[in-house]
Amino acid sequence: MGVQVGLTVYAPTKAVADEACRAAFARVAQLEDAMSDYRPDSELMRLCAQAGGPPVPVSRDLFAVLSQGHDLAERSGGAFDVTVGPCAQLWRGARKSGRLPTDEEWQAVSRLVGWQKMHLDPDAQTVQLAEAGMRLDLGGIAKGYALDQALVALREHGVTRALAVAGGDIAVGDPPPGRKGWRIYVWQAAKGKRRLIVSNCGVSTSGDTEQFVEIDGQRYSHIIDPRCGLRYGEPILATVVAPDATTSDSLATACVVLGQEKGQRLANDVPGVAVYIRRAYTK
Ligand code: ADP
Ligand code: MG
Numbered sequence: 001m002g003v004q005v006g007l008t009v010y011a012p013t014k015a016v017a018d019e020a021c022r023a024a025f026a027r028v029a030q031l032e033d034a035m036s037d038y039r040p041d042s043e044l045m046r047l048c049a050q051a052g053g054p055p056v057p058v059s060r061d062l063f064a065v066l067s068q069g070h071d072l073a074e075r076s077g078g079a080f081d082v083t084v085g086p087c088a089q090l091w092r093g094a095r096k097s098g099r100l101p102t103d104e105e106w107q108a109v110s111r112l113v114g115w116q117k118m119h120l121d122p123d124a125q126t127v128q129l130a131e132a133g134m135r136l137d138l139g140g141i142a143k144g145y146a147l148d149q150a151l152v153a154l155r156e157h158g159v160t161r162a163l164a165v166a167g168g169d170i171a172v173g174d175p176p177p178g179r180k181g182w183r184i185y186v187w188q189a190a191k192g193k194r195r196l197i198v199s200n201c202g203v204s205t206s207g208d209t210e211q212f213v214e215i216d217g218q219r220y221s222h223i224i225d226p227r228c229g230l231r232y233g234e235p236i237l238a239t240v241v242a243p244d245a246t247t248s249d250s251l252a253t254a255c256v257v258l259g260q261e262k263g264q265r266l267a268n269d270v271p272g273v274a275v276y277i278r279r280a281y282t283k
Pocket of ligand 1: 079080081082084088137138139140141167168169205206207211222223224225226249252257
């Protein structure tokens, strides 16, 4: 997933903490093996290799992530879309070469992008990708899912007071002993630093500040608008608090694509969600 994963836990003894954390890290590693798009032998890439063919049975984890991604694609009008893979590949190419993809290159990939081309069958737990050459990219949702699952693994080993973090994504369980919640600070436009006290939820921040490619003085973000290609314009940051980190991770990415107003509107429609969107270079 390209980031370090950190765990903070409270447990009755160090032995309990060690064992629980080992199990949680093992679970995260298992999910990375399944969902990475850098490893040609991951479950995800094996699924993509069968694009254009018949439905493919997938694991529960992969099915869960893809159905949540599908659902958000529908609700966000395609702003969040895990079929964005071929565009993301062009972005990685641009980052390497320092040159923008040509119109022909865009046209070639745009035919392969679109959540309507990904068919999920919940009864059979299969996934069918309609066009050969389609490529799924779970970079905007899988970290959140892995953190949620890390908390589940900790809980199974008797540890409920925990925080898991990976880059801009955080999942928290029960509060530290004697506290109301975990303290997390977010920047809010105009109001400055704001303290949140949270438990049993996900908190994710997405934005254009850390990963971008600059070509001819223009910054292009690693968060892509699947409907029109590389995204540029005013860099923004979105922080989302949601009932779990799978939801906060994917919604934060969607909010960056949609921008302040539409992002806010999308998040307002989801129960138990708060969103803070701000321009990236002002406090
Ligand atoms: P980060 O990876 O910096 O934590 P995000 O959670 O916002 O940030 O995820 C960005 C990643 O999501 C990109 O690197 C890419 O893999 C993927 N992605 C980019 N654009 C989209 C999109 N419109 N919908 C879904 N996933 C996307
Ligand atoms: Mg995200």
